[in-house]
Amino acid sequence: MRSIEVVLIGLITAITVACAITHILYVPIACPLCARNTSTIAAWVTMMSSNITEVREYVLRSNASIPPQPNEYTAPVVVWVNATPVFYTVGWKP
């Protein structure tokens, strides 16, 4: 086998392996992937809550139920008090 062929096959194999690893681990985009669970929970909290106490209860529950994730991520929820939005955060730390 000529050296050019070895280089070619080695290069293609390296690219394939790199793509596979990237695909499996989602290396460059790990945070948005991991964010989805918390973001979904935050969306539900915003939708279902009507006051601050409820948000706190949801946050406690959701923190307890989220599995460990490699990235820190937070998502906002909002409660309206008259004409003032009050923001809270649902999230986790690794």
Next chain:
Amino acid sequence: MRGQIALLAVFILSLAVLAYVYTLTSMRVKIVYHGEAEWMLLLSTARHSLASGISLDVLMNRLKTVAADNSVWIPPVWWSVEYSSNSTGWTYKAVFYNDTLPGFQATFLASANYTLLGIETDDLGNEWLIYNLTYLHRYKIPQYSYFITIHPAPLNNTCARVYKTSNGWSVKITLNCSLTDKWNITVIKT
């Protein structure tokens, strides 16, 4: 031998291209999913506008200002509001359109339909209006391909008596009472 190697090379290259395309597709999906909580903020703002009677324009300005102070990203949107009512109910619908992505929109819809079944007088002489009520909320954000429907939507039980039925509510309301839901939206005003 060379032919086999070339074939193997083409095969591996094909796998690489497939993997790359698939990764790109996954990225697109994930980018779309990112931000669903922020879109839901808009819908809860529309809901509060309906509950409070404060215009959506005012509330959206407040939301953007306070969000910026809290470093919260708000999707770039414009919006429309429709409200219709008659003697048997009302419908409110707010739609948020993305400035830059056509077709990328979120909707909040609340709808009440009620039928007056009769008037009842109790032992104390209080008059109760008896209604059959269908009341729902519907939420749709671009990240979901489906509506989230709360039907029947939860009601406050302050000056009304609320009975859950298979497809809605049966309510008894005293005169001068407003039936409200969990978010203080007035459902029926006597």
